[in-house]
Structures are given as structure tokens and as C-alpha cells.
Amino acid sequence: MKRILVVDDDTDILNLVKTILALNSYAVETIADWKQLNNAIESFRPHLILLDISLSGASGLDLCDELKKAENTMHIPVVLFSANVEMAKRVSECGAVDYIAKPFSIKDLLVIIEKNS
Amino acid sequence: MINLRNISIQNKLVLIQVLTSVFVLAIFFTGFIMIDIKDYKERKVKSIQSIAKVLAANNVSTIQFQDNEAAKDILSELQNVAPDIVRAVITDTDGNTFAQFSKTKADSSWFDLGNKTFAFEGRHLYVTNPIVNAENELAGHVYIDCELSELEDMKSKKFGIAGISLVVALGCGFLIAFIIQTYVSKRLLFLVEKMKEASETNNYRLVIKDDGKDEIGILIKVYNDLMYQVNESQQRKDEFIGIASHELKTPLTSIKGYIELLNEMETRQPQQIFIQKTKESTAKLEHLIADLLDVSRINSGQLQLNIEEFKMDELIDESIDSISAGIRTDHTIIRNGTFNDLTVKGDRQRIEQVLINLLSNAVKYSPPRSDIFVSSTIKDEQLIVEIKDFGNGIPEEDKEKIFERFYRARNTSVHISGFGLGLYICSDIIKRHNGKIWVESGAKGSSFFFSLPTIKKSIPI
Numbered sequence: 001m002k003r004i005l006v007v008d009d010d011t012d013i014l015n016l017v018k019t020i021l022a023l024n025s026y027a028v029e030t031i032a033d034w035k036q037l038n039n040a041i042e043s044f045r046p047h048l049i050l051l052d053i054s055l056s057g058a059s060g061l062d063l064c065d066e067l068k069k070a071e072n073t074m075h076i077p078v079v080l081f082s083a084n085v086e087m088a089k090r091v092s093e094c095g096a097v098d099y100i101a102k103p104f105s106i107k108d109l110l111v112i113i114e115k116n117s
Numbered sequence: 118m119i120n121l122r123n124i125s126i127q128n129k130l131v132l133i134q135v136l137t138s139v140f141v142l143a144i145f146f147t148g149f150i151m152i153d154i155k156d157y158k159e160r161k162v163k164s165i166q167s168i169a170k171v172l173a174a175n176n177v178s179t180i181q182f183q184d185n186e187a188a189k190d191i192l193s194e195l196q197n198v199a200p201d202i203v204r205a206v207i208t209d210t211d212g213n214t215f216a217q218f219s220k221t222k223a224d225s226s227w228f229d230l231g232n233k234t235f236a237f238e239g240r241h242l243y244v245t246n247p248i249v250n251a252e253n254e255l256a257g258h259v260y261i262d263c264e265l266s267e268l269e270d271m272k273s274k275k276f277g278i279a280g281i282s283l284v285v286a287l288g289c290g291f292l293i294a295f296i297i298q299t300y301v302s303k304r305l306l307f308l309v310e311k312m313k314e315a316s317e318t319n320n321y322r323l324v325i326k327d328d329g330k331d332e333i334g335i336l337i338k339v340y341n342d343l344m345y346q347v348n349e350s351q352q353r354k355d356e357f358i359g360i361a362s363h364e365l366k367t368p369l370t371s372i373k374g375y376i377e378l379l380n381e382m383e384t385r386q387p388q389q390i391f392i393q394k395t396k397e398s399t400a401k402l403e404h405l406i407a408d409l410l411d412v413s414r415i416n417s418g419q420l421q422l423n424i425e426e427f428k429m430d431e432l433i434d435e436s437i438d439s440i441s442a443g444i445r446t447d448h449t450i451i452r453n454g455t456f457n458d459l460t461v462k463g464d465r466q467r468i469e470q471v472l473i474n475l476l477s478n479a480v481k482y483s484p485p486r487s488d489i490f491v492s493s494t495i496k497d498e499q500l501i502v503e504i505k506d507f508g509n510g511i512p513e514e515d516k517e518k519i520f521e522r523f524y525r526a527r528n529t530s531v532h533i534s535g536f537g538l539g540l541y542i543c544s545d546i547i548k549r550h551n552g553k554i555w556v557e558s559g560a561k562g563s564s565f566f567f568s569l570p571t572i573k574k575s576i577p578i
Contacts, residue, residue: 010367016374023378083366086419103370103403106377 002117003027005046007034007063008081009056013102017050020106021113034058041073048117050100053082061087061094068095077116127302134294135287142286146279153275157268161242162235165263168199169246172259176207176248180215180256188216195261196220203241204262207248210255228262240265304333308340319416321348351416358413362406369406373399408538412522415545422464422549429461429468429500429569433491436472440480448480450489459493459500461569463550468569471543471554475504475565478539482508482563499552499568507562516556520544543567 004026006017014030021028029044031037034055041049049067053060060080067073080099082088088099097116100109124132172191179188192205195218203220228243230236235244241262248257308325315323321344327337376399380392414420437450461468479489487507494501511519518524522541540554547554552569 012371013367016371020374020378083363083370086414086421089423102366103373106374106381 001025001027002047002113003029003044004048004050004113004117005040005044006030006050006081007037007055007060008032008050008052009034010052013052017109020109024110026113026117034063037063037067038073041067041076046076048113049076049078050081050113051078051096053080053084053087061090064094064096079112079116125302126305127298130298130301131291131294134297135290138290139283139287142283146282150272150275150279154268154272157271158237158242161263161265161268162244165199165202165242165244165261166235166246168195168202169244169259169261172205172207172261173246173248176216176259177250177256180207180209180248181250185216189218192216192218199263201264201266202261203264204260206260207257208260209257212258215257237265240269301333304329304337308333308337312340315344319351321351355413355417358409359417362409362413365402365406369399369403373403405536408536408542411542412538415542420545420549422467424462425465426460426462427465427468429459429493429502432465432469433472433493433502436469436476437491440473440476447486448483448489450476450480450491453490453492459495459571461500461571463569464546467546468550471546471567472502472504474539474543475567478565479504479506479508479563482506484508495571498571500571501566501568503564503566505562505564509562510560511556511558511563516558519556520554 004021006014006021006028008014008017008030009032011032014032018028018030029040029046031040034057040046051060051064055063060082064078064080067076067078078094078096080088080091080094080096081102082099083102085101088101091097091099098112100112121129172195175191176188178184179191188207192207195202195205205218206214207216209215228236228238228241230243230245234246235242237243242265244261244263246259247255248259250256304327311323311325315321323344324341325337327334329337372395376392376395380389380396383389383392411420433452437452441450476489476491483489483506489507490503490505492503492505494503515524520540520543523537524541544554547567547569550569552567554565554567557564557566
């Protein structure tokens with residue numbers, strides 16, 4: 001079972017994504033506070049991180065950049081998640097593999113997760 | 118009839134200055150000429166009158182002695198004294214001609230002076246003087262007819278000079294007015310140009326530099342202040358639209374996601390129908406928010422194109438497929454016209470957005486069971502896509518306005534939801550691709566066209 005870590009400051013979105021992914025046989029861990037990101041990665045060891053861009057107090061793009069620079073996390077594929085399509089398109093700048101624009105369709109979400117995890 | 122309002126300020130200023138100077142000069146010249154003529158006439162009367170007096174004094178004796186010949190001799194002397202005297206007559210007390218001198222043939226008729234001692238008639242000055250003898254008795258009259266040929270010469274000469282002076286003044290006035298007006302109208306025209314630019318490009322940050330303290334200077338200052346305010350409110354509005362639509366997206370994501378989940382799980386009726394209705398409304402809402410975001414991007418200059426090469430035909434077919442899948446009414450979208458295996462450079466996603474928008478408009482405004490035709494042709498290195506519907510058409514007065522934002526066609530029998538942003542966004546996207554978008558419409562329906570510059574790689578099928 002693939003493990004997916006979802007980071008978003010909106011708990012409604014977290015619950016939604018968790019439900020969808022759980023229903024499609026993924027193990028899901030969600031965090032609303034980005035500061036717990038490293039702890040979560042260590043304990044959960046995700047196959048993929050779904051990272052929201054506009055987090056309260058931090059930019060998902062910067063976090064992604066840090067993950068890609070750190071030796072122990074650089075191998076984990078990151079998919080950006082944002083309501084701002086223009087921002088989300090900057091995937092290559094921070095080393096993310098893909099992006100999902102909000103609002104998303106379940107089909108698109110599953111295809112992208114499946115492809116990259 | 119020329120409407121004064123429609124003459125440019127530039128020409129108005131020139132016209133005012135030239136007309137004023139010509140008018141003033143004309144009055145001035147006429148006045149002077151009139152005074153000159155009056156002067157001349159007074160002098161002429163005096164000199165002829167003194168001649169008449171001399172003649173009267175010299176002819177007292179000729180009348181007394183009935184010496185016609187002597188009188189004639191005296192009269193003929195006039196030719197040397199005053200060559201413009203054409204006729205001189207001496208009459209006795211009964212008014213009979215005693216002696217006469219005439220440059221032309223002798224004429225017994227005479228201009229009736231009445232009680233006056235002189236009179237101007239036509240080009241002639243008539244002067245009379247009584248002949249009074251030593252006993253202070255009236256012995257007869259001297260009549261002189263003087264031709265005013267000199268006056269006519271003088272008149273034509275003076276009016277000629279005045280006319281030439283007027284023409285010269287007109288020329289100078291025109292030149293001066295032209296130089297002065299350029300200073301005045303240049304600033305005005307510059308202001309107008311900047312205002313036009315601002316309204317056409319929606320760039321309200323244009324500030325005009327002008328140190329003038331005159332009315333135009335004030336106008337420019339007011340314009341700058343106004344633009345600052347417009348810019349402020351525009352920015353605030355765009356920010357608001359941006360933030361608002363962004364914030365709307367988050368709950369919309371939840372709604373859309375859960376509805377989809379529900380859709381997969383719930384198979385009972387009528388729950389399934391309700392889910393479908395909710396899905397449709399969610400899709401509409403998503404569309405509206407996307408449009409609002411696009412408009413705020415357009416206005417804040419953040420709409421960027423991801424230019425790539427793509428096959429237009431494929432994109433048209435894809436768009437038709439995606440629209441057809443969503444159509445509940447029984448419209449058929451038919452591709453016809455020339456099929457060109459053509460590569461275009463542009464933002465594929467944005468062009469698709471235009472196609473989908475035009476197609477969904479065609480579906481929205483078409484009567485049930487009518488077809489919609491899509492065709493593409495190449496003309497003058499431009500790829501032209503036409504989307505033709507058989508709706509009610511667009512009234513002539515709306516044709517330009519439909520591409521404005523928040524504009525919605527009136528007189529439609531059905532309520533069409535939306536903000537009226539779709540065509541505005543389409544128009545902006547096409548313009549950014551250096552293309553054109555336009556509509557042709559009649560009673561039998563509308564055709565929306567857009568053109569894009571091509572890269573020629575055509576292998577016509």
C-alpha cells in the first residue's frame with residue numbers, strides 16, 4: 001500500500017483528500033501545520049507528498065525546494081497542490097513532479113497520484 | 118452645414134484669430150477710405166466753388182454787355198485751370214443759357230440742384246453760384262459740372278491697397294494663429310492622445326507632465342488626479358476579485374470532491390438526479406470563478422501565455438468532443454469547411470478556452486435541435502476559425518459591445534446565466550496571440566470568427 005502525505009492548511013481539503021485516497025487503497029497521513037512536515041516524513045516515510053502552495057506562514061514552493069535539497073527527502077516525489085494555477089505551474093522551479101489545480105476532479109487526482117507514487 | 122462643434126480646436130483657434138484680424142482690418146480700412154473720400158469731396162467742392170465764384174465775378178460785365186463771345190472765352194479757359202470740369206454754363210436770370218462750355222457735346226438739360234449750391238450725382242459734382250452785379254442784383258447763374266474721375270481712381274486704388282493689405286494680413290494672421298494654436302492645441306491633443314491610450318489599453322498609470330498654470334494645465338492636473346483615483350480603485354477591485362475568487366475555490370474544492378464521491382457511491386433514485394444537478398451547478402460555479410480570476414489576471418497584466426506549437430485541427434476536435442459530452446440538449450456540432458493540418462503557435466489551453474467558450478455560447482443561444490457548424494480556413498497567412506449557430510442573431514448595436522466585460526446581450530427571450538465575461542476573456546486571449554475576433558450576425562444566426570497567425574506547414578488533406 002502506497003503511503004501519501006498530504007499537507008494543506010485547510011482541514012476540509014485534508015479530510016476530502018484523505019477520504020478519496022483511503023477509498024482508493026492508499027495509506028494517508030495529513031498535516032495542517034507545515035512545521036510538522038519533517039517529523040511526519042520521518043515517521044510516515046511517504047511514497048509521495050501532496051503539498052499545498054499557499055500555507056499559512058510559508059510557501060509550498062520554498063518547502064518543496066528544501067525537501068529537494070535535503071539528502072534524506074530528495075527522493076520523495078512532490079506534487080504541488082494549489083488554487084492558483086499560475087503558481088502551481090511553477091513545478092519545475094522547485095523540483096516538484098506535477099501539480100493538481102483546485103478544484104480538482106477525483107479522476108485527475110487519482111491519475112496523478114498513481115503516476116507519480 | 119458645418120457644425121462648429123465638429124471643427125477641431127486647432128482649426129477653431131486659427132479661424133477665430135484670422136476672422137478677428139480680417140474683421141478689424143476691414144472696418145479699419147473702410148473707415149479710413151470713407152474719411153479720405155469725404156475729405157477729397159470737401160476739397161473738391163471748395164475748389165470748384167471758388168472757380169464758380171471767380172467765373173461769376175468775371176461774368177458780371179459779360180452779361181451786362183451781352184458779350185457771349187467774351188463769356189465763352191472765359192469759360193474755355195477752364196480747360197487749363199481745372200481739366201476735370203466737363204461742362205460750364207452761364208445763364209441769365211430767366212435761366213436761359215447765355216454761354217456754355219462743354220467737353221462733350223452741348224446739352225441743354227441740367228441737373229436740378231434745387232436750393233443747394235452743390236450736389237454729387239453719380240460720378241459728377243454739380244456746383245452753382247449766383248452772378249451778382251455791382252448793384253447787388255442777381256444777373257444770372259454759373260453752373261459747373263465736374264467729373265469725379267480722380268475720385269474713382271482714388272477709390273479703386275485705395276480699395277485695391279486695402280484688399281492687398283487684407284490678403285497679406287490674412288496670411289500673416291493665419292501664420293501667427295497657426296504658430297500660437299500649435300502651442301495651445303498641442304497640449305490638448307497630447308492630453309487627448311494619452312486619454313485614448315489609457316482607455317484603450319486600460320493602463321491608468323499614465324501620468325502627463327505639464328507645468329502650465331493655465332486652463333489646460335489645470336485640465337491635465339485634474340486628469341492626472343482622476344487617473345490616480347481610477348488606478349487605485351481599479352487595483353483594489355482587481356485585488357478583491359482575485360482574493361475573493363481564490364477564497365471561493367477552497368470550499369468549492371470540498372463541494373466538488375464530496376459530490377464526486379457521493380456520485381460514485383449513490384445509485385438510488387432520485388438521489389442520483391439530485392447529485393447530477395448539484396454537479397452541474399458546481400461546474401457552473403467553477404466556471405464563473407475561473408472567469409473572474411481570468412479577468413482579474415487580464416486587468417492586472419498577469420495573464421501569461423505558455424506558447425507552444427500545436428495542431429489546430431486536433432484542438433478543434435477535442436473542444437467539440439468535450440462540449441458534446443456535456444450537451445444535454447440535442448444540438449449537433451458539425452465540422453465542415455476546409456480541413457487544414459495546420460500547426461499554430463500559441464497557448465493551447467487558452468485557445469481551447471476560447472473554442473469551448475464560443476462553442477458553449479453557440480449551444481446556449483441556439484434553438485433546440487439546431488446544428489452548429491465549425492470550420493477553419495486559411496486566408497492571408499491567417500488561420501480563421503468560424504463557429505456558426507442558428508440562433509436569433511445579435512442586434513447590430515450589440516455587435517461591438519459583446520466583447521466588453523460584464524456586457525450581456527439584451528432582448529434574449531431566455532435568461533442566460535453568467536457575468537458576461539466569456540467573450541471579453543476570449544477577445545483578450547486572441548488579441549494577445551496577435552489575432553482578431555469578430556462576429557457576423559443576421560436573422561438566421563451568428564457566426565463568431567477568430568483568426569490566428571499561422572506557421573506554414575500545411576499538408577492539405
